[in-house]
Structures are given as structure tokens and as C-alpha cells.
Amino acid sequence: MALLPQPARSVARPGHMIVCGDDALAERLAAELASVYRERVTLVVPGASRSAPTASASALFGRVQAAMRRGGGNAVGPRVLQTPVLDEAALVQAGVQEAAALALVHDDDETNIHAALAARRLNPRLRLVIRLYNRKLGQHLEELLDQAAMLAVPGLDPHALDTSTTVLSDADTAAPALAATAVAGTSKVVQADGLLLRAVERSPAGPGQIPDPGLCTLALLSSTTNDPAGTEGSDTSGREGPTLLPDDDAVAAAAGRGTVVLETVVHTGSAPPPRRLAGRGFPLGSLFSRRLRWSLAGLVACVLGLAVVSRVTTGDHPLHAGYVVLLDLFAINDPALGETPARQVLQLLSALAGFLLLPVLFAAVLEALGTFRTASVLRRPPRGLSGHVVLLGLGKVGTRVLARLDELGIPVVCVEEDPEARGIPLARRLRIPVVVGDVTQEGVLESAAVDRAHALLALTSNDTTNLEAVLYARSVKPELRVALRLYDDDFAAAVYRTLRAAYPRALTRSRSVSTLSAPAFAGAMMGRQILGAIPVERRVLLFAALNVAGHPQLEGRTIAEAFRPGAWRVLALDTAEPDHRTPDLAATPSHDGRERPAGLVWDLHPGYVLRGEDRVVLAATRQGLAELLGRRPLPTVRPPGPASGGQGH
Missing domain, CATH: 3.40.50.720 (NAD(P)-binding Rossmann-like Domain)
Known part of the structure; x- marks a missing residue:
């Protein structure tokens, strides 16, 4: 040692x-x-x-x-x-x-x-x-x-x-990647000057098909993607691992391998503002059931009808006629002895309506009390729920992932053993169903409707608990998509190989928090602006905003000349004047209350010559960005070993 x-x-x-x-x-x-x-x-x-x-x-x-x-x-x-x-x-x-x-x-x-x-x-x-946090x-x-x-x-x-x-926050840094791992149709996303960038995994193009390169090709996926004995799901692929930032020749020669391409997500407009009068009326819909509301409406119509009949038969003033009917309804009026037969019949009908009103009022009180009580407790999974994500663990990481999934509009059912966990208040506020119980106990995952779920995210801090939950969920639904949080690289590789061999048609991924977040922390210590990190299998691509001045690898070179395959690639140019640039491109442009037009240009001409006053957005490997911005040059980086780029919790 x-x-x-x-x-x-x-x-x-x-x-x-x-x-x-x-x-x-x-x-x-x-x-x-x-x-x-x-x-x-x-x-x-x-x-x-x-x-x-x-x-x-x-x-x-x-x-x-x-x-x-x-x-x-x-x-x-x-x-x-x-x-x-x-x-x-x-x-x-x-x-x-x-x-x-x-x-x-x-x-x-x-x-x-x-x-x-x-x-x-x-x-x-x-x-x-x-x-x-x-x-x-x-x-x-x-x-x-x-x-x-x-x-x-x-x-x-x-x-x-x-x-x-x-x-x-390590949880904030890793949450988008963890959420994207378990959801089809969503991808790894980073933000630059208010624009969302999405890294999309694409299957190999078939015969006669022309693949869409998007903005650029970020990576060639592991050649073991479709091999049950491979380890790409655990990001420990070894010599056959992913190729990051390949050039055009490498992409053309990599027939049969999947790719990761970069796309932009164009905003079509913000969500419509809430109606001004929404929520100002009496919340009948949330307090009383539909059947009870119809019952109350029927009784009100009955009382109005009796008042009209009383007005017609007795000739009283409408207000007096209604008042008399209400007295009869609540059985506090004198008996109609010596009155006309019509008046006596109306009194009997009003008393009958009063008897019907009592159980309706009692039911309304019980429903209102039940509504207020359940507003402070956790919601149970609704019957018939399907296509949702089962999220195991509501600690720091699980809470951030839950918020991310809710922002994406993805249905979620949470499973948490501790009723006082950090994410319980968030789940209660968002009205997210939560099953409180030990996931290793029989029946807990069934309560979360895992047999009808689309994916399972096991994000507790215990590797054994995550693995046990995944194995049990796969026994219930073999084709379930799973992503589990694992620290040890060797353990992650062994788990992936076993699950891939046992369930070759189901997607399995192992992810962790510390390796997803460590590059961002290290990048901040080096004094540069990290926009985000996108995992490619178990390796990481970094996106950074960089001033060209002082970097001979960029300054005075064209976009094509500045591209170094496997190390870094310039993606966008900030066209805003230096005095008007946003200090933090990863933040929302209006975070300080002022609207700023986006100044990034993504469709760059290969012959554009980078100047010292320019600021660029680039994608880079960790080694490439270290060489580009380090205080001293790095030696040639060896190909990653079998456990390269391992992740921890």
C-alpha cells in the first residue's frame, strides 16, 4: 500500500x-x-x-x-x-x-x-x-x-x-444526465446563452441511408454497443470504447457504429401565462367530487322550483316565498294546519327535500376535510398509471433528478424508505406519487407499478440496494429500461456484463455523480467557464466558453485548423461585443432581469480566422481541454484502459 x-x-x-x-x-x-x-x-x-x-x-x-x-x-x-x-x-x-x-x-x-x-x-x-446544495x-x-x-x-x-x-452542486451537475439516461426521446443537454444543446445517440445508418450529422458528430459509440459481452453501458469499454470528437474521415470509416451528434433545441415560445382569474373562485373542483356537486345542484334546483310553486299558489312576494320554503326545508316552520291543501303539500315536499339535504351536507363536510388532510400527505400512484419512470431514492441527487423530470413533463413515481427524506416536501408540492417503504421488501416496487413503468432510476447511495432493486424490477418486467448509480468501476462493469447477457433486449446503464460532476469542479478551479458535461458511455465531453486571446492553438487559425480530432472542436462564436457579453453563458440570459439577444453563431465557416478578441464555445475531452488551457503541455495521452473514466457516487 x-x-x-x-x-x-x-x-x-x-x-x-x-x-x-x-x-x-x-x-x-x-x-x-x-x-x-x-x-x-x-x-x-x-x-x-x-x-x-x-x-x-x-x-x-x-x-x-x-x-x-x-x-x-x-x-x-x-x-x-x-x-x-x-x-x-x-x-x-x-x-x-x-x-x-x-x-x-x-x-x-x-x-x-x-x-x-x-x-x-x-x-x-x-x-x-x-x-x-x-x-x-x-x-x-x-x-x-x-x-x-x-x-x-x-x-x-x-x-x-x-x-x-x-x-x-454535484447533484445539480449530474441531474440532467441521470434524468436523460432513463427517458426515451430526451438526451443529454447543456445550455449556452439560453440555447439548449442536445447530444443525441443515433443507431448506425442502414444501407442507402444518409445519416444526419446535426451541428457536428461528437463521438462514435463503442463497437460493443450491440454485443452482450461488451461493457459500453458501464462506460468501461476498454480498447473498443467510444471515439470522442472524430474527424470526417473517421466518421465515414466507422460503418456500423452508432454516433452521438449535437443538435440545437429551438424554443418556439414560452409557456402561456396563467389566467389572471385562475384560482380566485371557490375551489369546488378540488374540494368536492363531481357526484357530490351534481347532488348539490339538484337540491338547489329543487328548492328554487318549490319557491316558484309557492309564489304561484300563494301569491306571496318571491323573497317571502323563498324564505318560507327554506324554513320548511330546515323543519323550523310551524305546521301548515288550517292552510290550503297546496300549501300543506309544499310543506311536505320541502321537508322531504330537507331530509335529502342532510346526508349531502354531511358528505360535503367529510370530503372537504379529506381534501385538506390529503393535501398534506403523500399522493399514492393512481390506478392504471403506465409509461412512467420509477425513481428510487429522494436524497440530494434524487431530489434534483425529480425536479428535472418534472420540468420535462415526465410522469414519475418515487420510492423512498425514509418519510423525512430531503425530496419528500418537493414531491408533496409537485403532487408526485410516492411509495414509502424499503425497496428490498416484496410488494414495494409493485406498489409503484413497476410492471407498467417505462424505466427505473435507482439513485440511492448504496450500490447493493440499487442492484437489488434493478434485479427485482427486471424479474417483474424483463424489458424494463434501468439506470443505476454505482461507484466502483469494476463492480459497474461486472454488473453491466451480467445484466446485458441476461437481458440482451433491455437497456442497462450505470451512472454516478462524482465522476459526472468532478470535471465541472476541476474546470472551475482551472479558471474557465464550463457550460456543462455530457457523458458518452462512461467518458465525458466538456463544453466550455473560452476567450481566444492567449491560446496559440486557436488564435490566428481558421475554424478547420483549430480542430484537433480527439481533443477539442470549436462549435460556436460569440458575436456580441466584449463589453456586452454575458459573463456566464451557462446561465439564462434574463437571469438579471434584462433581456439580451443570443449572440452565438453555430453555423461557422471552416475558413473563418479566429481573432484574439473572439470568444468561442468548444467541445473538448478532459485531456484535450487540459492541454489547451493547462499551465504546461501534457504528454501524449494513452488510450484509456478498461476502467478509464470510472464514476463514483
């Missing part, structure tokens, strides 16, 4: 990267920075002592080294510093005053916030990347820390702070 570096003899050099955390995201991020970007990394982990490494710290260091080996790199491993408390003294010992970037990826938001405030005081120029708090924290940096360094250019503080 690799020895844990001793912090007392390891001194951080200026410009290094610091990662603070102890979970899968921290280890993946440290390995990403060290192996892909060749950065000097200091990994700060919690522990009981700063001098004596614990078994957990040694195990974490070993996992980081293993992740680096899977990445196919020969970089020096990270310096590991163990500290009982992530305080100002620990940050100083880690070298935060000379560091280029600091990532705070603890699972506890409060720990990350306290450390970020301390780090900003110690180094105002430090690039901060903070992991927070609370979106609003993250936005306010970004503004606060950037303002603190400008006040601490007089004369500092505000434009230099565009990426000085970046708040990310």
Missing part, C-alpha cells in the same frame, strides 16, 4: 491546488487535477491528528492513487494533509496563501462556508470553488466573496473575478 505523504516534510509550492473533503467527489477531483491537468494538489482530509495519519486518510490516499491510474496518467500523487478541524490554521498549513485555487467539497454546507470566508481573508486573489445561498455567497476580494485588493479588475468564486 502506498505510504501517506508526511505533511511536516511536504511544503506546498506557489500555484498549487487545494481540495478539502473526504468523500468520493474529493478523491475524484484530486485525481482529475493531478492526472488530467498535471496540477500540484494538496488534499486536506479530516482526522484526529495533523501528524499521525489515520487508516481512513490512508485509504483515501490509496483511492486517489487508484483513480489516477485509471485515468492513464503518470502524474505525482497529491500531498495529503490531515487536520481535525478545517479552520484558518489548517488552511495556512495547506498553503492557501500561495495557492491558485481552493475547492471546498465537504458534504456539510456550513463547513464549506466557514472555510471559504477564512480563505478569502487569507488570499483575496484565490479562486474559490464551493460545493453547496442551497442554490440561493450559493448565489449570495458568490456575490459576497467577490465583493470582499475587490475591497481587499484596491484597483483589482472586476472582470478578473468572473470565475474567482464559483458555487456548484
Whole structure:
């Protein structure tokens, strides 16, 4: 086992990267920075002592080294510093005053916030990347820390702070890909200047068919796509894995292989605004059933009819006639002794209507109470539901995926063991059916109508639970599309091979959160604007906005000359003036209340020469983007091994 570096003899050099955390995201991020970007990394982990490494710290260091080996790199491993408390003294010992970037990826938001405030005081120029689940708090924290940096360094250019503080959520980063995995017709999506880009997987073209290349071909899928013994579903395809960013010759020569092409999703208009008067009337439809409303309407018509007959037979004023009928209806009027036969008959009919009214009123009260009660409890799956997605787990990741599926208008049934889970309030607010129970118990998945479901998303943090749920669901419905969250790459590959061999006609995918989100965290630490990441099998393509100035691989070259197959490809050009450009192309253009016309041009002429003042959107592999924007050139990247690009939770 690799020895844990001793912090007392390891001194951080200026410009290094610091990662603070102890979970899968921290280890993946440290390995990403060290192996892909060749950065000097200091990994700060919690522990009981700063001098004596614990078994957990040694195990974490070993996992980081293993992740680096899977990445196919020969970089020096990270310096590991163990500290009982992530305080100002620990940050100083880690070298935060000379560091280029600091990532705070603890699972506890409060720990990350306290450390970020301390780090900003110690180094105002430090690039901060903070992991927070609370979106609003993250936005306010970004503004606060950037303002603190400008006040601490007089004369500092505000434009230099565009990426000085970046708040990310691993759940938000991975949710679109996880949701797209289980849904037919939806694809991996990233946003650029308000425009949605969709990566679509396409089957090999048949004889005589001309494939539509879309904007461009992003990847050639694994040659084992239709081989039950292959591993493309677990993204550990080995030598026959996907080919990212191929050139035209490679695409033409890859007959029989599926492709991933990039398309734009054109907005046809926003959703119609809600009616102004909607919801202002009495909510009869939500309080009372249709049968009860018809019963009430019939009784009201009966009372009105009796009032009209009373007016005609007695000659009373209409209001007095109606008043007398109501008195008779509620049996509080004097008996009509000595009255005309017509009056006596009307009184008897009114009393009969009153007897009929009592059970209707009682039923109305019970239904109203039941409606108010069920508004605060979880909804059960409706009878006859089919074609839905069964979502297992409503933790941080499951909650974000649920919100994403609801935005797409996809019917969902959730299964959660903990009635106090984080996503339960969201499911209640969205009126999403939830089955509360242990998925490993018999009958729980049946309650979610898994036999009529379109797909199953198993997103708990327990690999065994996810696998058990998938196996049971497949026994109920063999052709069910499943996507399960797995951390260990070898385990994921073995699971995929077994499921693919047992159910060759059913789609199986293994995905995880830390590997889907680690490239975005690493990209933010490198100081560039990452628009999103799209998984291709178990590898990742990054989309980034980049200023051409200072990059000889782009500046002064044509679009065709700037394209490097397997590394990066320019997709779009930002035509907006530099002073009017949106700082964050991944955000909605009107996020600050001002409408901006989209300035990206996607249909670029191959002969256009890139200038220093241009900003481009490009797709790149992790190694390619590291070479393009790294501080030093990378050696030739070896073909990925069997476990390349593994993912964790």
C-alpha cells in the first residue's frame, strides 16, 4: 500500500491546488487535477491528528492513487494533509496563501462556508470553488466573496473575478444526465446563452441511408454497443470504447457504429401565462367530487322550483316565498294546519327535500376535510398509471433528478424508505406519487407499478440496494429500461456484463455523480467557464466558453485548423461585443432581469480566422481541454484502459 505523504516534510509550492473533503467527489477531483491537468494538489482530509495519519486518510490516499491510474496518467500523487478541524490554521498549513485555487467539497454546507470566508481573508486573489446544495445561498455567497476580494485588493479588475468564486452542486451537475439516461426521446443537454444543446445517440445508418450529422458528430459509440459481452453501458469499454470528437474521415470509416451528434433545441415560445382569474373562485373542483356537486345542484334546483310553486299558489312576494320554503326545508316552520291543501303539500315536499339535504351536507363536510388532510400527505400512484419512470431514492441527487423530470413533463413515481427524506416536501408540492417503504421488501416496487413503468432510476447511495432493486424490477418486467448509480468501476462493469447477457433486449446503464460532476469542479478551479458535461458511455465531453486571446492553438487559425480530432472542436462564436457579453453563458440570459439577444453563431465557416478578441464555445475531452488551457503541455495521452473514466457516487 502506498505510504501517506508526511505533511511536516511536504511544503506546498506557489500555484498549487487545494481540495478539502473526504468523500468520493474529493478523491475524484484530486485525481482529475493531478492526472488530467498535471496540477500540484494538496488534499486536506479530516482526522484526529495533523501528524499521525489515520487508516481512513490512508485509504483515501490509496483511492486517489487508484483513480489516477485509471485515468492513464503518470502524474505525482497529491500531498495529503490531515487536520481535525478545517479552520484558518489548517488552511495556512495547506498553503492557501500561495495557492491558485481552493475547492471546498465537504458534504456539510456550513463547513464549506466557514472555510471559504477564512480563505478569502487569507488570499483575496484565490479562486474559490464551493460545493453547496442551497442554490440561493450559493448565489449570495458568490456575490459576497467577490465583493470582499475587490475591497481587499484596491484597483483589482472586476472582470478578473468572473470565475474567482464559483458555487456548484454535484447533484445539480449530474441531474440532467441521470434524468436523460432513463427517458426515451430526451438526451443529454447543456445550455449556452439560453440555447439548449442536445447530444443525441443515433443507431448506425442502414444501407442507402444518409445519416444526419446535426451541428457536428461528437463521438462514435463503442463497437460493443450491440454485443452482450461488451461493457459500453458501464462506460468501461476498454480498447473498443467510444471515439470522442472524430474527424470526417473517421466518421465515414466507422460503418456500423452508432454516433452521438449535437443538435440545437429551438424554443418556439414560452409557456402561456396563467389566467389572471385562475384560482380566485371557490375551489369546488378540488374540494368536492363531481357526484357530490351534481347532488348539490339538484337540491338547489329543487328548492328554487318549490319557491316558484309557492309564489304561484300563494301569491306571496318571491323573497317571502323563498324564505318560507327554506324554513320548511330546515323543519323550523310551524305546521301548515288550517292552510290550503297546496300549501300543506309544499310543506311536505320541502321537508322531504330537507331530509335529502342532510346526508349531502354531511358528505360535503367529510370530503372537504379529506381534501385538506390529503393535501398534506403523500399522493399514492393512481390506478392504471403506465409509461412512467420509477425513481428510487429522494436524497440530494434524487431530489434534483425529480425536479428535472418534472420540468420535462415526465410522469414519475418515487420510492423512498425514509418519510423525512430531503425530496419528500418537493414531491408533496409537485403532487408526485410516492411509495414509502424499503425497496428490498416484496410488494414495494409493485406498489409503484413497476410492471407498467417505462424505466427505473435507482439513485440511492448504496450500490447493493440499487442492484437489488434493478434485479427485482427486471424479474417483474424483463424489458424494463434501468439506470443505476454505482461507484466502483469494476463492480459497474461486472454488473453491466451480467445484466446485458441476461437481458440482451433491455437497456442497462450505470451512472454516478462524482465522476459526472468532478470535471465541472476541476474546470472551475482551472479558471474557465464550463457550460456543462455530457457523458458518452462512461467518458465525458466538456463544453466550455473560452476567450481566444492567449491560446496559440486557436488564435490566428481558421475554424478547420483549430480542430484537433480527439481533443477539442470549436462549435460556436460569440458575436456580441466584449463589453456586452454575458459573463456566464451557462446561465439564462434574463437571469438579471434584462433581456439580451443570443449572440452565438453555430453555423461557422471552416475558413473563418479566429481573432484574439473572439470568444468561442468548444467541445473538448478532459485531456484535450487540459492541454489547451493547462499551465504546461501534457504528454501524449494513452488510450484509456478498461476502467478509464470510472464514476463514483
